[in-house]
Amino acid sequence: MKTVLVLLIALVATASCNLALDKFAEGNHKFTARLYNEILKANIGKNFVFSPFSVEVILALTRAGAKGKTASEFSTGVDLPSEEVTEEALKLFLPLLKSSNENLRLTTANKLYINSNFSILDSYKKLAVSTYDAATENVDFTKTTETANRINQWVEERTNNKIQNLVKPESLDDVQLVLINALHFKGKWSNPFVPSVTKSDFYVSATERTTVDMMFTEDTFKYAESADLDAKFIELPYEGGNVSMTVVLPNKVDGLAALERNLQAVFQPQNYQELYVSVKLPTFLTETELNLTPLLKNLGLTTIFSESADLSGIASEPLMVSEVLQKAFINVTTTGTEAAATTALRLSGYSLYPLERKEFSADHPFFYYIHVNGLVAFGGRVVKN
Numbered sequence: 563m564k565t566v567l568v569l570l571i572a573l574v575a576t577a578s579c580n581l582a583l584d585k586f587a588e589g590n591h592k593f594t595a596r597l598y599n600e601i602l603k604a605n606i607g608k609n610f611v612f613s614p615f616s617v618e619v620i621l622a623l624t625r626a627g628a629k630g631k632t633a634s635e636f637s638t639g640v641d642l643p644s645e646e647v648t649e650e651a652l653k654l655f656l657p658l659l660k661s662s663n664e665n666l667r668l669t670t671a672n673k674l675y676i677n678s679n680f681s682i683l684d685s686y687k688k689l690a691v692s693t694y695d696a697a698t699e700n701v702d703f704t705k706t707t708e709t710a711n712r713i714n715q716w717v718e719e720r721t722n723n724k725i726q727n728l729v730k731p732e733s734l735d736d737v738q739l740v741l742i743n744a745l746h747f748k749g750k751w752s753n754p755f756v757p758s759v760t761k762s763d764f765y766v767s768a769t770e771r772t773t774v775d776m777m778f779t780e781d782t783f784k785y786a787e788s789a790d791l792d793a794k795f796i797e798l799p800y801e802g803g804n805v806s807m808t809v810v811l812p813n814k815v816d817g818l819a820a821l822e823r824n825l826q827a828v829f830q831p832q833n834y835q836e837l838y839v840s841v842k843l844p845t846f847l848t849e850t851e852l853n854l855t856p857l858l859k860n861l862g863l864t865t866i867f868s869e870s871a872d873l874s875g876i877a878s879e880p881l882m883v884s885e886v887l888q889k890a891f892i893n894v895t896t897t898g899t900e901a902a903a904t905t906a907l908r909l910s911g912y913s914l915y916p917l918e919r920k921e922f923s924a925d926h927p928f929f930y931y932i933h934v935n936g937l938v939a940f941g942g943r944v945v946k947n
Contacts, residue, residue: 582643586651587936589641590618591829594931594938596641598825600857602943610850611892611942613745613903616670617854619656620743620905622648623672623694624866624883627686627876632865639863649693656695658804658935659745666802667748668934671720672696675713675740677703682739682877703738706731713740713906720744721902724891728904733885739876739909745939747932749800750898753781755843757896764844764947765815765926772947774844776925777896783839785920786832793821795832796839796922800898807899809843810929811922818927818945828929829938842923846944847893854886854905873909884908892940901932901940 594614601612618640625636625645636642643651659670672694676682678701690696701709710731717728721744729740755777762776784797792813799806810828812821821828855867865871871882890903924944931941 582647582650583654583936585643585647586655589643590614590937592826593618593641594941595825595829596861597854597857598941599822600860601852602822605850607945609846609848609942609944609946611848611890611901611903611940612850612852612888613890613901613905613940615937615939616743616745616890616903616905617886617888618642619652619670619672619694619745620741620886620907621863622652623690623696623741623743624873624876624907624909626689626693627683627873628866629872629874632870632872635863635865639858639861653693655935655937663802665750666800666805667722667746668802668805669720669744669746671744673716673742673744674698675701675709675742677701677738680738680877680879683875686876703734706734709734713742717742717744717904721746721891721904722748722900724900724902725889725904728887728889728906733887733908737884737908738879738881741907741909743905744902745904746902747805747939748898748900749802749805751779751896752799752801753779753783755779755841755896759845759896762842762844763925766946768815774846774947777843777845778841780838780840780919782836783841784834785837785839785922786834788832791821791824791827792817793828794922795834796841797834798841798843804935805932807894807930807932809922809924811924812926812928815926818929818943821929822943825929837920839920839922842925843894844924844944844947845895848942848944849891850889850942852888852890854888855883858886876909881909890940890942892942899932903940 621640642648710729713729759775763771764774765771786795794811797806797808812818866883873881885908888905892901927945929943931938
């Protein structure tokens with residue numbers, strides 16, 4: 563049984579098109595919450611960042627070549643809508659992830675590395691190119707070091723050198739196909755923070771605190787409070803209009819765990835208001851490396867990792883996925899945010915100053931996510947310095 567390696571790199575018409583995007587976004591929110599909680603199990607007490615969208619893109623590309631039970635598990639395990647709806651949504655959405663100017667850079671790239679003595683079906687290659695805008699390249703996987711370096715160089719170039727050494731030479735043994743999605747985002751805050759930071763307390767728990775570099779700004783933001791979630795929300799927009807970071811702050815110092823148990827409710831519509839808010843948010847830099855294989859199995863995506871896998875829409879020879887790997891990076895500063903993620907699958911405004919202002923002081927553990935036209939591109943948590 564030949565294997566495929568899937569790699570992810572992480573730093574929106576007509577009524578039917580909008581419906582496709584809505585259905586994809588619904589699945590994206592559900593999958594984000596479910597995958598987050600799987601990642602959490604192995605990262606208790608740690609900061610982490612991941613890109614659910616990058617995972618979805620690469621798995622959708624894999625699902626396009628799957629048949630039978632193997633294909634059906636992508637709906638139940640990864641919350642993807644039907645293949646037709648997914649492809650329609652991505653045809654609309656992926657071109658939006660190609661904007662670059664001095665204030666905002668948002669890019670995505672897909673690539674298939676094919677063993678020089680292995681043939682994938684022309685129909686699959688055409689779909690990968692037309693729907694996913696994927697590039698293809700033939701390589702010699704027996705030259706593991708040379709090929710790993712080649713793949714890693716491509717990844718580094720597309721993530722502004724933030725994701726390095728994604729592929730190890732030893733991971734390419736007995737591999738016939740590597741699928742990679744790279745996602746990179748760098749944006750300036752639309753409402754800038756004060757350029758200087760101050761040393762402030764960050765309460766890791768009710769009995770433990772540490773010192774962080776705290777950013778500060780006051781302006782009009784979308785702000786909401788939820789009694790059900792016992793938390794407050796703030797949307798911090800980036801220049802460009804369609805990308806924002808939402809920070810969800812529990813009201814209690816030790817309230818993040820309860821929020822994480824109900825994460826799907828976080829993505830439900832909140833009662834946002836345009837209010838004048840005093841914001842304190844720590845700077846943070848997080849890098850996370852994940853083997854998503856066991857996590858995806860826990861979510862119900864199991865057959866593709868077994869010899870029972872039916873990926874006959876990719877190649878006539880038997881194929882199975884050996885690993886799904888992701889490296890993700892995020893850096894939040896007074897200027898803005900840079901984020902990147904790589905997933906690899908081995909197939910083996912102005913406002914008058916108000917009388918009342920709201921306070922949003924992120925001085926204890928919180929959840930955040932970066933969304934593009936409603937889709938969650940990156941998500942994570944900050945629980946310590």
